Amino acid sequence: MPKIVECVPNFSEGRDKEKIQRIIKVFDKHKDIKLINYEADSDYNRTVVTLIGNPDKMLDALMDLTEVCLQEIDLNNHSGEHARMGAIDVIPFIPISNIKMKECVKYSEILAEKIADKFSIPCFLYAEAAKKADREKLPNIRKGEFEGMKEKIKDPNWKPDFGPSKRHETFGSLAIGARDFLIAYNIDIDTDDEKITNRFARAIRQSSGGFQYVQAGPVYLEKRGHTQVTMNILNYKKNPIYRIFETVKMEAKRYHYNVPSAEIVGLIPKDALIRSLRYYYGVNNLEFDKEMSITEVVKGCKKYLKLRDFDAEKIIDYFL
Protein backbone atom coordinates (compact mmCIF):
# COMPACT_ATOMS: atom_id res chain seq x y z
CA MET A 1 0.00 0.00 0.00
CA PRO A 2 1.48 3.37 -1.03
CA LYS A 3 2.06 6.18 1.45
CA ILE A 4 -0.27 9.11 0.83
CA VAL A 5 -0.15 12.57 2.36
CA GLU A 6 -2.26 15.61 1.84
CA CYS A 7 -0.60 19.04 1.65
CA VAL A 8 -2.50 22.30 1.77
CA PRO A 9 -0.16 25.14 0.82
CA ASN A 10 -1.69 28.62 1.21
CA PHE A 11 -0.15 31.26 -1.04
CA SER A 12 -0.64 35.00 -0.84
CA GLU A 13 -2.43 35.85 -4.08
CA GLY A 14 -6.18 35.57 -4.42
CA ARG A 15 -7.08 38.32 -6.91
CA ASP A 16 -4.90 38.25 -10.03
CA LYS A 17 -6.36 35.28 -11.93
CA GLU A 18 -3.55 35.09 -14.46
CA LYS A 19 -0.92 35.06 -11.77
CA ILE A 20 -2.81 32.35 -9.88
CA GLN A 21 -2.94 30.30 -13.11
CA ARG A 22 0.81 30.68 -13.62
CA ILE A 23 1.42 29.48 -10.07
CA ILE A 24 -1.01 26.55 -10.23
CA LYS A 25 0.44 25.49 -13.59
CA VAL A 26 3.56 24.34 -11.73
CA PHE A 27 1.69 21.14 -10.79
CA ASP A 28 1.17 20.17 -14.45
CA LYS A 29 4.55 18.51 -14.61
CA HIS A 30 4.04 16.65 -11.31
CA LYS A 31 1.80 13.90 -12.61
CA ASP A 32 2.14 11.80 -9.47
CA ILE A 33 0.63 14.51 -7.33
CA LYS A 34 -3.11 14.99 -7.56
CA LEU A 35 -4.28 18.61 -7.49
CA ILE A 36 -7.66 18.17 -5.80
CA ASN A 37 -8.63 21.81 -6.03
CA TYR A 38 -7.59 25.38 -5.32
CA GLU A 39 -9.77 28.10 -3.90
CA ALA A 40 -8.82 31.73 -4.42
CA ASP A 41 -10.39 34.23 -2.04
CA SER A 42 -10.24 37.82 -3.20
CA ASP A 43 -11.12 39.34 0.20
CA TYR A 44 -8.37 37.29 1.81
CA ASN A 45 -6.13 37.80 -1.26
CA ARG A 46 -5.01 34.24 -0.69
CA THR A 47 -5.33 30.87 -2.43
CA VAL A 48 -5.65 27.52 -0.69
CA VAL A 49 -4.39 24.54 -2.69
CA THR A 50 -5.23 20.93 -1.85
CA LEU A 51 -2.79 18.28 -3.04
CA ILE A 52 -2.55 14.57 -2.36
CA GLY A 53 0.09 12.06 -3.27
CA ASN A 54 3.31 10.33 -2.38
CA PRO A 55 5.26 12.40 0.18
CA ASP A 56 8.61 12.23 -1.65
CA LYS A 57 7.06 13.43 -4.90
CA MET A 58 5.21 16.04 -2.85
CA LEU A 59 8.56 17.51 -1.75
CA ASP A 60 9.54 18.07 -5.41
CA ALA A 61 6.21 19.69 -6.25
CA LEU A 62 6.42 21.97 -3.23
CA MET A 63 9.98 23.03 -4.07
CA ASP A 64 8.72 24.07 -7.52
CA LEU A 65 5.74 25.84 -5.98
CA THR A 66 8.10 27.78 -3.72
CA GLU A 67 10.25 28.80 -6.66
CA VAL A 68 7.32 30.12 -8.68
CA CYS A 69 5.80 31.95 -5.69
CA LEU A 70 9.18 33.55 -5.05
CA GLN A 71 9.15 34.85 -8.65
CA GLU A 72 5.50 35.91 -8.74
CA ILE A 73 4.71 37.31 -5.29
CA ASP A 74 6.21 40.30 -3.49
CA LEU A 75 4.71 40.64 0.00
CA ASN A 76 5.66 44.32 0.07
CA ASN A 77 2.77 44.89 -2.37
CA HIS A 78 0.27 42.56 -0.73
CA SER A 79 -2.78 43.31 1.37
CA GLY A 80 -5.78 41.23 2.30
CA GLU A 81 -8.05 40.36 5.23
CA HIS A 82 -6.24 37.17 6.16
CA ALA A 83 -3.10 37.38 8.30
CA ARG A 84 0.02 36.30 6.38
CA MET A 85 3.78 36.34 6.76
CA GLY A 86 4.99 34.77 3.51
CA ALA A 87 4.44 34.49 -0.26
CA ILE A 88 3.61 30.93 0.66
CA ASP A 89 2.30 31.42 4.17
CA VAL A 90 1.92 27.90 5.44
CA ILE A 91 2.31 24.28 4.28
CA PRO A 92 0.86 21.51 6.46
CA PHE A 93 1.56 17.80 5.88
CA ILE A 94 -1.43 15.64 6.76
CA PRO A 95 -1.27 11.84 7.04
CA ILE A 96 -3.88 10.20 4.80
CA SER A 97 -2.91 6.61 4.15
CA ASN A 98 -0.19 4.22 5.39
CA ILE A 99 1.79 7.00 6.98
CA LYS A 100 2.21 8.04 10.59
CA MET A 101 2.18 11.54 12.02
CA LYS A 102 5.84 11.09 12.96
CA GLU A 103 6.76 10.59 9.31
CA CYS A 104 4.80 13.68 8.31
CA VAL A 105 6.77 15.63 10.91
CA LYS A 106 9.95 14.32 9.31
CA TYR A 107 8.79 15.36 5.82
CA SER A 108 7.96 18.85 7.06
CA GLU A 109 11.49 19.11 8.48
CA ILE A 110 13.05 17.94 5.22
CA LEU A 111 11.03 20.44 3.20
CA ALA A 112 11.86 23.29 5.59
CA GLU A 113 15.56 22.50 5.36
CA LYS A 114 15.50 22.28 1.55
CA ILE A 115 13.59 25.56 1.14
CA ALA A 116 15.84 27.35 3.63
CA ASP A 117 19.00 26.07 1.92
CA LYS A 118 17.98 26.71 -1.66
CA PHE A 119 16.10 30.01 -1.33
CA SER A 120 17.36 31.50 1.96
CA ILE A 121 13.78 31.70 3.20
CA PRO A 122 13.42 31.44 7.01
CA CYS A 123 11.18 28.48 7.91
CA PHE A 124 9.32 27.85 11.18
CA LEU A 125 8.08 24.40 12.17
CA TYR A 126 4.53 24.46 13.61
CA ALA A 127 1.75 22.20 14.92
CA GLU A 128 2.94 18.60 15.49
CA ALA A 129 6.33 19.53 14.02
CA ALA A 130 6.86 22.42 16.48
CA LYS A 131 10.05 22.17 18.52
CA LYS A 132 8.86 24.70 21.10
CA ALA A 133 5.46 25.04 22.78
CA ASP A 134 4.95 28.62 21.58
CA ARG A 135 5.33 27.49 17.96
CA GLU A 136 2.51 24.94 18.10
CA LYS A 137 -0.10 27.47 17.09
CA LEU A 138 0.43 29.15 13.75
CA PRO A 139 -1.09 32.53 14.77
CA ASN A 140 1.58 32.77 17.48
CA ILE A 141 4.36 32.45 14.92
CA ARG A 142 2.61 34.69 12.41
CA LYS A 143 1.78 37.46 14.90
CA GLY A 144 3.11 40.73 13.49
CA GLU A 145 2.77 39.29 9.97
CA PHE A 146 5.14 40.04 7.10
CA GLU A 147 5.70 43.60 8.28
CA GLY A 148 6.36 42.78 11.96
CA MET A 149 8.54 39.78 11.18
CA LYS A 150 11.33 42.12 10.04
CA GLU A 151 12.14 42.86 13.69
CA LYS A 152 10.54 39.86 15.41
CA ILE A 153 12.83 37.38 13.65
CA LYS A 154 15.89 39.02 15.22
CA ASP A 155 14.62 38.06 18.70
CA PRO A 156 16.52 34.88 19.70
CA ASN A 157 13.18 33.41 20.81
CA TRP A 158 11.95 33.68 17.20
CA LYS A 159 15.05 32.33 15.48
CA PRO A 160 13.64 30.23 12.61
CA ASP A 161 14.03 26.44 12.77
CA PHE A 162 15.76 26.55 9.39
CA GLY A 163 17.22 29.40 7.36
CA PRO A 164 18.59 32.81 8.25
CA SER A 165 17.38 34.99 11.14
CA LYS A 166 16.44 37.52 8.53
CA ARG A 167 13.11 37.96 6.77
CA HIS A 168 13.31 37.30 3.03
CA GLU A 169 12.87 40.72 1.42
CA THR A 170 10.03 39.76 -0.90
CA PHE A 171 8.95 36.27 0.19
CA GLY A 172 8.87 36.91 3.94
CA SER A 173 8.91 33.69 5.94
CA LEU A 174 7.12 30.35 5.89
CA ALA A 175 5.53 27.97 8.39
CA ILE A 176 5.76 24.26 7.62
CA GLY A 177 4.32 21.57 9.83
CA ALA A 178 2.29 18.44 10.28
CA ARG A 179 -1.20 18.07 11.64
CA ASP A 180 -4.17 15.76 11.65
CA PHE A 181 -6.83 15.99 9.02
CA LEU A 182 -9.17 18.82 9.92
CA ILE A 183 -12.84 18.54 9.01
CA ALA A 184 -14.80 21.71 8.25
CA TYR A 185 -18.36 20.80 9.18
CA ASN A 186 -21.51 22.90 9.48
CA ILE A 187 -24.86 21.95 10.97
CA ASP A 188 -27.95 23.77 9.71
CA ILE A 189 -30.50 25.00 12.25
CA ASP A 190 -33.99 26.02 11.16
CA THR A 191 -33.90 29.39 12.89
CA ASP A 192 -32.54 32.79 11.95
CA ASP A 193 -31.76 33.45 15.64
CA GLU A 194 -27.98 33.47 15.98
CA LYS A 195 -28.23 33.66 19.78
CA ILE A 196 -30.02 30.34 19.98
CA THR A 197 -27.57 28.77 17.54
CA ASN A 198 -24.72 30.08 19.65
CA ARG A 199 -26.08 28.02 22.55
CA PHE A 200 -25.70 24.89 20.46
CA ALA A 201 -22.17 25.94 19.47
CA ARG A 202 -21.30 26.44 23.14
CA ALA A 203 -22.58 22.98 24.00
CA ILE A 204 -20.12 21.31 21.65
CA ARG A 205 -17.04 23.51 21.47
CA GLN A 206 -14.00 23.04 23.66
CA SER A 207 -13.68 26.66 24.71
CA SER A 208 -17.11 26.60 26.39
CA GLY A 209 -16.82 23.19 28.02
CA GLY A 210 -17.75 21.03 25.03
CA PHE A 211 -15.76 18.47 23.06
CA GLN A 212 -12.01 18.78 23.24
CA TYR A 213 -11.24 18.92 19.51
CA VAL A 214 -14.12 21.08 18.32
CA GLN A 215 -13.96 24.79 17.50
CA ALA A 216 -17.44 26.15 16.74
CA GLY A 217 -19.53 29.29 16.44
CA PRO A 218 -22.87 30.45 15.09
CA VAL A 219 -23.29 32.03 11.67
CA TYR A 220 -26.31 33.41 9.79
CA LEU A 221 -26.50 32.45 6.12
CA GLU A 222 -28.20 35.35 4.44
CA LYS A 223 -28.81 33.60 1.13
CA ARG A 224 -30.28 30.51 2.73
CA GLY A 225 -32.16 32.39 5.43
CA HIS A 226 -31.11 30.26 8.39
CA THR A 227 -28.26 29.85 10.85
CA GLN A 228 -25.56 27.20 11.15
CA VAL A 229 -23.28 25.92 13.83
CA THR A 230 -20.05 26.23 11.84
CA MET A 231 -17.07 24.26 13.10
CA ASN A 232 -13.67 22.70 12.66
CA ILE A 233 -13.17 19.19 13.99
CA LEU A 234 -9.47 18.92 14.80
CA ASN A 235 -9.53 15.22 15.65
CA TYR A 236 -12.37 13.24 14.10
CA LYS A 237 -11.25 10.02 15.75
CA LYS A 238 -11.77 11.42 19.24
CA ASN A 239 -14.72 13.62 18.34
CA PRO A 240 -16.64 11.70 15.67
CA ILE A 241 -19.17 13.59 13.54
CA TYR A 242 -22.21 11.59 14.63
CA ARG A 243 -21.62 12.49 18.28
CA ILE A 244 -21.45 16.19 17.47
CA PHE A 245 -24.47 15.99 15.19
CA GLU A 246 -26.54 14.09 17.74
CA THR A 247 -25.51 16.46 20.54
CA VAL A 248 -26.61 19.48 18.53
CA LYS A 249 -29.91 17.72 17.74
CA MET A 250 -30.27 17.00 21.47
CA GLU A 251 -29.77 20.68 22.34
CA ALA A 252 -32.02 21.92 19.54
CA LYS A 253 -34.84 19.68 20.78
CA ARG A 254 -35.02 21.63 23.99
CA TYR A 255 -35.83 24.82 22.14
CA HIS A 256 -38.12 22.97 19.72
CA TYR A 257 -35.94 23.63 16.68
CA ASN A 258 -35.14 21.21 13.89
CA VAL A 259 -31.78 20.25 12.47
CA PRO A 260 -32.72 19.57 8.85
CA SER A 261 -29.28 19.15 7.31
CA ALA A 262 -25.52 19.56 7.55
CA GLU A 263 -22.58 20.02 5.20
CA ILE A 264 -18.92 19.17 4.79
CA VAL A 265 -16.75 21.98 3.44
CA GLY A 266 -13.83 20.67 1.40
CA LEU A 267 -12.76 17.06 1.75
CA ILE A 268 -13.32 14.36 4.33
CA PRO A 269 -11.66 10.95 4.71
CA LYS A 270 -13.90 7.93 4.18
CA ASP A 271 -12.72 6.71 7.57
CA ALA A 272 -14.38 9.69 9.28
CA LEU A 273 -17.70 8.85 7.65
CA ILE A 274 -17.40 5.13 8.35
CA ARG A 275 -16.90 5.90 12.04
CA SER A 276 -20.25 7.67 12.05
CA LEU A 277 -22.08 5.17 9.89
CA ARG A 278 -21.01 2.38 12.26
CA TYR A 279 -22.96 4.22 14.93
CA TYR A 280 -26.14 4.56 12.88
CA TYR A 281 -25.95 1.00 11.58
CA GLY A 282 -25.35 -0.23 15.14
CA VAL A 283 -22.35 -2.28 14.07
CA ASN A 284 -18.85 -2.57 15.41
CA ASN A 285 -16.99 -4.85 13.07
CA LEU A 286 -13.83 -3.80 11.33
CA GLU A 287 -14.95 -5.41 8.07
CA PHE A 288 -17.66 -2.78 7.76
CA ASP A 289 -15.14 -0.39 6.21
CA LYS A 290 -14.35 -2.84 3.40
CA GLU A 291 -17.99 -3.74 2.86
CA MET A 292 -19.02 -0.15 2.32
CA SER A 293 -18.30 1.21 -1.15
CA ILE A 294 -17.94 4.96 -1.59
CA THR A 295 -21.38 5.04 -3.23
CA GLU A 296 -22.91 3.35 -0.22
CA VAL A 297 -21.09 5.65 2.16
CA VAL A 298 -22.53 8.66 0.31
CA LYS A 299 -26.02 7.16 0.56
CA GLY A 300 -25.65 6.45 4.30
CA CYS A 301 -24.31 9.93 5.01
CA LYS A 302 -27.20 11.59 3.25
CA LYS A 303 -29.69 9.45 5.13
CA TYR A 304 -28.26 9.59 8.65
CA LEU A 305 -25.95 12.60 8.81
CA LYS A 306 -28.34 14.55 6.54
CA LEU A 307 -25.41 15.80 4.49
CA ARG A 308 -26.56 18.12 1.71
CA ASP A 309 -24.59 18.99 -1.46
CA PHE A 310 -22.63 15.85 -0.82
CA ASP A 311 -21.17 13.38 -3.31
CA ALA A 312 -18.24 11.02 -3.83
CA GLU A 313 -15.91 13.87 -4.80
CA LYS A 314 -16.07 15.15 -1.24
CA ILE A 315 -14.46 11.93 -0.05
CA ILE A 316 -10.69 11.97 -0.19
CA ASP A 317 -10.46 8.22 -0.83
CA TYR A 318 -12.30 8.73 -4.10
CA PHE A 319 -9.09 10.27 -5.46
CA LEU A 320 -6.69 7.62 -4.19
Place this chain on the structure above:
Amino acid sequence: MPKIVECVPNFSEGRDKEKIQRIIKVFDKHKDIKLINYEADSDYNRTVVTLIGNPDKMLDALMDLTEVCLQEIDLNNHSGEHARMGAIDVIPFIPISNIKMKECVKYSEILAEKIADKFSIPCFLYAEAAKKADREKLPNIRKGEFEGMKEKIKDPNWKPDFGPSKRHETFGSLAIGARDFLIAYNIDIDTDDEKITNRFARAIRQSSGGFQYVQAGPVYLEKRGHTQVTMNILNYKKNPIYRIFETVKMEAKRYHYNVPSAEIVGLIPKDALIRSLRYYYGVNNLEFDKEMSITEVVKGCKKYLKLRDFDAEKIIDYFL
Protein backbone atom coordinates in the same frame (compact mmCIF):
# COMPACT_ATOMS: atom_id res chain seq x y z
CA MET B 1 -30.62 36.46 51.27
CA PRO B 2 -27.86 35.03 53.46
CA LYS B 3 -24.45 34.04 52.08
CA ILE B 4 -23.94 30.28 52.20
CA VAL B 5 -20.75 28.33 51.58
CA GLU B 6 -19.98 24.67 51.74
CA CYS B 7 -16.70 23.52 53.27
CA VAL B 8 -15.39 19.99 53.00
CA PRO B 9 -12.47 19.54 55.40
CA ASN B 10 -10.68 16.19 55.10
CA PHE B 11 -8.91 15.06 58.25
CA SER B 12 -6.42 12.22 58.61
CA GLU B 13 -8.22 9.75 60.86
CA GLY B 14 -10.65 7.19 59.50
CA ARG B 15 -10.28 4.22 61.85
CA ASP B 16 -10.45 5.20 65.52
CA LYS B 17 -14.19 5.79 65.98
CA GLU B 18 -13.87 7.43 69.39
CA LYS B 19 -11.25 9.83 68.16
CA ILE B 20 -13.42 10.68 65.13
CA GLN B 21 -16.33 11.34 67.51
CA ARG B 22 -14.21 13.67 69.65
CA ILE B 23 -13.20 15.60 66.54
CA ILE B 24 -16.71 15.80 65.06
CA LYS B 25 -18.10 16.90 68.46
CA VAL B 26 -16.39 20.26 67.92
CA PHE B 27 -19.28 21.26 65.65
CA ASP B 28 -21.84 20.85 68.48
CA LYS B 29 -21.21 24.34 69.72
CA HIS B 30 -21.41 25.86 66.23
CA LYS B 31 -25.15 25.88 65.89
CA ASP B 32 -25.12 28.15 62.86
CA ILE B 33 -23.10 25.67 60.85
CA LYS B 34 -24.94 22.63 59.54
CA LEU B 35 -22.98 19.38 59.67
CA ILE B 36 -24.45 17.60 56.64
CA ASN B 37 -22.51 14.41 57.15
CA TYR B 38 -19.08 12.89 57.69
CA GLU B 39 -17.74 9.80 56.02
CA ALA B 40 -14.86 7.91 57.61
CA ASP B 41 -12.94 5.58 55.31
CA SER B 42 -10.80 3.03 57.11
CA ASP B 43 -8.74 2.06 54.03
CA TYR B 44 -7.98 5.70 53.39
CA ASN B 45 -7.69 6.37 57.16
CA ARG B 46 -9.36 9.67 56.43
CA THR B 47 -12.67 11.38 57.18
CA VAL B 48 -14.48 13.75 54.85
CA VAL B 49 -16.77 16.26 56.56
CA THR B 50 -19.44 18.24 54.74
CA LEU B 51 -20.48 21.54 56.32
CA ILE B 52 -22.69 24.33 55.09
CA GLY B 53 -23.40 27.75 56.53
CA ASN B 54 -22.46 31.38 56.80
CA PRO B 55 -18.80 31.87 55.80
CA ASP B 56 -17.86 34.02 58.82
CA LYS B 57 -19.27 31.46 61.22
CA MET B 58 -17.54 28.78 59.16
CA LEU B 59 -14.17 30.39 59.92
CA ASP B 60 -14.80 29.99 63.67
CA ALA B 61 -15.86 26.36 63.30
CA LEU B 62 -12.81 25.55 61.17
CA MET B 63 -10.44 27.21 63.67
CA ASP B 64 -11.89 24.95 66.37
CA LEU B 65 -11.61 21.93 64.07
CA THR B 66 -7.96 22.74 63.47
CA GLU B 67 -7.30 23.01 67.20
CA VAL B 68 -8.86 19.63 67.99
CA CYS B 69 -7.11 17.90 65.06
CA LEU B 70 -3.81 19.35 66.27
CA GLN B 71 -4.47 17.75 69.67
CA GLU B 72 -5.79 14.42 68.40
CA ILE B 73 -3.72 13.59 65.29
CA ASP B 74 0.00 13.01 64.92
CA LEU B 75 0.91 12.39 61.28
CA ASN B 76 4.10 10.59 62.36
CA ASN B 77 1.83 7.69 63.35
CA HIS B 78 -0.51 7.80 60.38
CA SER B 79 -0.78 5.54 57.37
CA GLY B 80 -3.53 4.97 54.84
CA GLU B 81 -4.13 4.52 51.14
CA HIS B 82 -5.00 8.14 50.47
CA ALA B 83 -2.19 10.66 49.96
CA ARG B 84 -2.05 13.24 52.78
CA MET B 85 0.24 15.95 54.07
CA GLY B 86 -1.60 17.23 57.14
CA ALA B 87 -3.73 16.30 60.18
CA ILE B 88 -6.32 18.28 58.30
CA ASP B 89 -5.20 17.71 54.75
CA VAL B 90 -7.37 20.07 52.76
CA ILE B 91 -10.23 22.56 53.23
CA PRO B 92 -12.07 23.82 50.15
CA PHE B 93 -14.56 26.71 50.23
CA ILE B 94 -17.39 26.22 47.75
CA PRO B 95 -19.88 28.95 46.83
CA ILE B 96 -23.47 27.78 47.36
CA SER B 97 -25.77 30.75 47.66
CA ASN B 98 -25.40 34.53 47.25
CA ILE B 99 -21.65 34.37 47.27
CA LYS B 100 -19.12 34.71 44.47
CA MET B 101 -16.05 32.59 43.88
CA LYS B 102 -13.91 35.68 44.53
CA GLU B 103 -15.32 35.95 48.04
CA CYS B 104 -14.65 32.27 48.67
CA VAL B 105 -11.04 32.86 47.62
CA LYS B 106 -10.91 35.71 50.13
CA TYR B 107 -12.31 33.48 52.91
CA SER B 108 -9.76 30.80 52.16
CA GLU B 109 -6.99 33.40 52.48
CA ILE B 110 -8.38 34.66 55.78
CA LEU B 111 -8.58 31.14 57.19
CA ALA B 112 -5.06 30.26 56.01
CA GLU B 113 -3.66 33.38 57.64
CA LYS B 114 -5.50 32.74 60.94
CA ILE B 115 -4.40 29.09 61.12
CA ALA B 116 -0.79 29.98 60.25
CA ASP B 117 -0.69 32.76 62.86
CA LYS B 118 -2.34 30.89 65.70
CA PHE B 119 -0.89 27.38 65.25
CA SER B 120 2.30 27.94 63.19
CA ILE B 121 0.97 25.51 60.58
CA PRO B 122 2.20 26.16 57.02
CA CYS B 123 -0.74 26.73 54.68
CA PHE B 124 -0.83 26.48 50.89
CA LEU B 125 -3.55 28.13 48.80
CA TYR B 126 -4.85 25.87 46.01
CA ALA B 127 -7.45 25.66 43.21
CA GLU B 128 -9.10 29.04 42.53
CA ALA B 129 -7.20 30.52 45.46
CA ALA B 130 -3.79 29.46 44.09
CA LYS B 131 -1.31 32.29 43.62
CA LYS B 132 0.94 30.23 41.32
CA ALA B 133 0.01 27.92 38.45
CA ASP B 134 1.75 24.90 40.00
CA ARG B 135 -0.40 25.23 43.12
CA GLU B 136 -3.72 24.98 41.29
CA LYS B 137 -3.80 21.21 41.54
CA LEU B 138 -3.75 19.79 45.05
CA PRO B 139 -1.76 16.63 44.14
CA ASN B 140 1.06 18.90 42.96
CA ILE B 141 1.28 20.59 46.33
CA ARG B 142 0.84 17.35 48.26
CA LYS B 143 3.42 15.39 46.25
CA GLY B 144 5.87 13.83 48.71
CA GLU B 145 3.15 13.87 51.39
CA PHE B 146 3.78 14.50 55.08
CA GLU B 147 7.12 12.73 54.97
CA GLY B 148 8.49 14.47 51.87
CA MET B 149 7.22 17.88 52.91
CA LYS B 150 9.95 18.08 55.56
CA GLU B 151 12.50 18.87 52.83
CA LYS B 152 10.20 20.10 50.04
CA ILE B 153 8.94 23.05 52.08
CA LYS B 154 12.49 24.43 52.33
CA ASP B 155 12.61 24.86 48.55
CA PRO B 156 11.82 28.55 47.84
CA ASN B 157 9.40 27.39 45.15
CA TRP B 158 7.37 25.61 47.83
CA LYS B 159 7.38 28.38 50.43
CA PRO B 160 3.88 28.23 51.95
CA ASP B 161 1.46 31.09 51.23
CA PHE B 162 1.05 31.58 54.98
CA GLY B 163 3.01 30.30 57.95
CA PRO B 164 6.61 29.15 58.41
CA SER B 165 8.73 27.38 55.78
CA LYS B 166 8.87 24.50 58.19
CA ARG B 167 6.58 21.49 58.39
CA HIS B 168 4.62 21.37 61.66
CA GLU B 169 6.10 18.43 63.57
CA THR B 170 2.84 16.59 64.18
CA PHE B 171 0.23 18.38 62.08
CA GLY B 172 2.24 18.64 58.86
CA SER B 173 0.85 21.23 56.47
CA LEU B 174 -2.54 22.20 55.11
CA ALA B 175 -4.05 23.17 51.74
CA ILE B 176 -6.89 25.68 51.77
CA GLY B 177 -8.66 26.92 48.69
CA ALA B 178 -11.82 27.66 46.80
CA ARG B 179 -13.43 25.70 44.01
CA ASP B 180 -16.72 25.14 42.28
CA PHE B 181 -19.18 22.57 43.49
CA LEU B 182 -18.11 19.18 42.22
CA ILE B 183 -20.75 16.60 41.39
CA ALA B 184 -19.93 12.92 41.85
CA TYR B 185 -22.16 11.20 39.33
CA ASN B 186 -22.33 7.59 38.12
CA ILE B 187 -24.25 6.15 35.20
CA ASP B 188 -25.24 2.46 35.37
CA ILE B 189 -24.70 0.32 32.27
CA ASP B 190 -26.40 -3.08 31.96
CA THR B 191 -23.22 -4.93 31.12
CA ASP B 192 -20.43 -6.44 33.17
CA ASP B 193 -17.96 -5.63 30.38
CA GLU B 194 -15.67 -2.90 31.67
CA LYS B 195 -14.06 -2.47 28.25
CA ILE B 196 -17.34 -1.46 26.67
CA THR B 197 -18.13 0.86 29.56
CA ASN B 198 -14.70 2.42 29.15
CA ARG B 199 -15.69 3.40 25.61
CA PHE B 200 -18.60 5.38 27.03
CA ALA B 201 -16.29 6.99 29.60
CA ARG B 202 -13.89 7.98 26.82
CA ALA B 203 -16.71 9.58 24.83
CA ILE B 204 -17.51 12.02 27.65
CA ARG B 205 -14.29 12.67 29.54
CA GLN B 206 -12.00 15.58 28.81
CA SER B 207 -8.79 13.56 28.72
CA SER B 208 -10.06 11.47 25.77
CA GLY B 209 -11.62 14.30 23.80
CA GLY B 210 -14.95 14.56 25.62
CA PHE B 211 -16.47 17.31 27.72
CA GLN B 212 -14.08 19.83 29.23
CA TYR B 213 -15.14 19.52 32.89
CA VAL B 214 -15.71 15.78 33.12
CA GLN B 215 -13.34 13.21 34.62
CA ALA B 216 -14.64 9.68 34.07
CA GLY B 217 -13.72 6.02 34.05
CA PRO B 218 -15.35 2.59 34.06
CA VAL B 219 -15.91 0.56 37.22
CA TYR B 220 -17.43 -2.86 37.87
CA LEU B 221 -19.77 -3.05 40.86
CA GLU B 222 -19.40 -6.55 42.17
CA LYS B 223 -22.36 -6.43 44.53
CA ARG B 224 -24.71 -5.08 41.89
CA GLY B 225 -23.27 -7.18 39.05
CA HIS B 226 -22.94 -4.42 36.46
CA THR B 227 -20.60 -1.63 35.39
CA GLN B 228 -20.83 2.12 35.76
CA VAL B 229 -19.33 5.12 34.12
CA THR B 230 -18.14 6.83 37.31
CA MET B 231 -17.33 10.52 37.09
CA ASN B 232 -16.72 13.90 38.62
CA ILE B 233 -18.36 16.90 36.98
CA LEU B 234 -16.14 19.85 37.78
CA ASN B 235 -18.43 22.50 36.29
CA TYR B 236 -22.08 21.51 36.06
CA LYS B 237 -23.05 24.81 34.47
CA LYS B 238 -20.87 24.18 31.44
CA ASN B 239 -21.35 20.41 31.40
CA PRO B 240 -24.93 19.82 32.56
CA ILE B 241 -25.91 16.34 33.73
CA TYR B 242 -28.57 15.75 31.10
CA ARG B 243 -26.04 16.26 28.29
CA ILE B 244 -23.67 13.73 29.79
CA PHE B 245 -26.48 11.27 30.50
CA GLU B 246 -27.90 11.58 26.99
CA THR B 247 -24.46 11.26 25.41
CA VAL B 248 -23.78 8.03 27.31
CA LYS B 249 -27.21 6.74 26.27
CA MET B 250 -26.35 7.67 22.67
CA GLU B 251 -23.09 5.70 22.83
CA ALA B 252 -24.66 2.72 24.59
CA LYS B 253 -27.32 2.49 21.89
CA ARG B 254 -24.67 1.64 19.32
CA TYR B 255 -23.66 -1.45 21.25
CA HIS B 256 -27.27 -2.27 22.05
CA TYR B 257 -26.86 -1.77 25.80
CA ASN B 258 -29.32 -0.10 28.14
CA VAL B 259 -28.71 2.66 30.62
CA PRO B 260 -31.25 1.76 33.29
CA SER B 261 -30.28 4.19 36.05
CA ALA B 262 -27.77 6.62 37.50
CA GLU B 263 -26.80 7.95 40.91
CA ILE B 264 -25.53 11.05 42.65
CA VAL B 265 -22.88 10.42 45.31
CA GLY B 266 -23.05 13.00 48.10
CA LEU B 267 -24.87 16.24 47.57
CA ILE B 268 -26.00 18.18 44.52
CA PRO B 269 -27.32 21.74 44.25
CA LYS B 270 -30.95 22.10 43.16
CA ASP B 271 -29.70 24.43 40.43
CA ALA B 272 -27.78 21.56 38.78
CA LEU B 273 -30.94 19.46 38.65
CA ILE B 274 -33.12 22.33 37.45
CA ARG B 275 -30.73 22.86 34.55
CA SER B 276 -31.34 19.30 33.45
CA LEU B 277 -35.08 19.27 34.09
CA ARG B 278 -35.45 22.38 31.92
CA TYR B 279 -34.11 20.27 29.10
CA TYR B 280 -36.51 17.39 29.63
CA TYR B 281 -39.50 19.68 30.18
CA GLY B 282 -38.51 21.62 27.04
CA VAL B 283 -38.77 24.94 28.87
CA ASN B 284 -36.43 27.87 29.09
CA ASN B 285 -38.04 30.30 31.51
CA LEU B 286 -36.24 31.49 34.61
CA GLU B 287 -39.41 31.15 36.69
CA PHE B 288 -39.19 27.37 36.33
CA ASP B 289 -36.73 27.26 39.22
CA LYS B 290 -39.20 28.92 41.57
CA GLU B 291 -42.13 26.85 40.35
CA MET B 292 -40.35 23.57 41.07
CA SER B 293 -40.45 22.49 44.70
CA ILE B 294 -37.78 20.13 45.97
CA THR B 295 -40.35 17.31 45.97
CA GLU B 296 -41.13 17.95 42.33
CA VAL B 297 -37.47 18.15 41.43
CA VAL B 298 -36.92 14.74 43.05
CA LYS B 299 -39.84 13.33 41.05
CA GLY B 300 -38.56 14.77 37.78
CA CYS B 301 -35.01 13.51 38.39
CA LYS B 302 -36.21 9.99 39.05
CA LYS B 303 -38.33 10.05 35.91
CA TYR B 304 -35.93 11.65 33.42
CA LEU B 305 -32.42 11.27 34.83
CA LYS B 306 -33.34 7.81 36.21
CA LEU B 307 -31.68 8.66 39.52
CA ARG B 308 -31.85 5.74 41.93
CA ASP B 309 -31.47 5.94 45.73
CA PHE B 310 -32.35 9.58 45.39
CA ASP B 311 -34.34 11.80 47.72
CA ALA B 312 -34.61 15.38 48.99
CA GLU B 313 -31.68 14.91 51.38
CA LYS B 314 -29.35 14.61 48.42
CA ILE B 315 -30.23 18.17 47.44
CA ILE B 316 -28.15 20.79 49.18
CA ASP B 317 -30.95 23.37 49.12
CA TYR B 318 -33.03 21.08 51.31
CA PHE B 319 -30.73 22.03 54.19
CA LEU B 320 -30.72 25.78 53.59
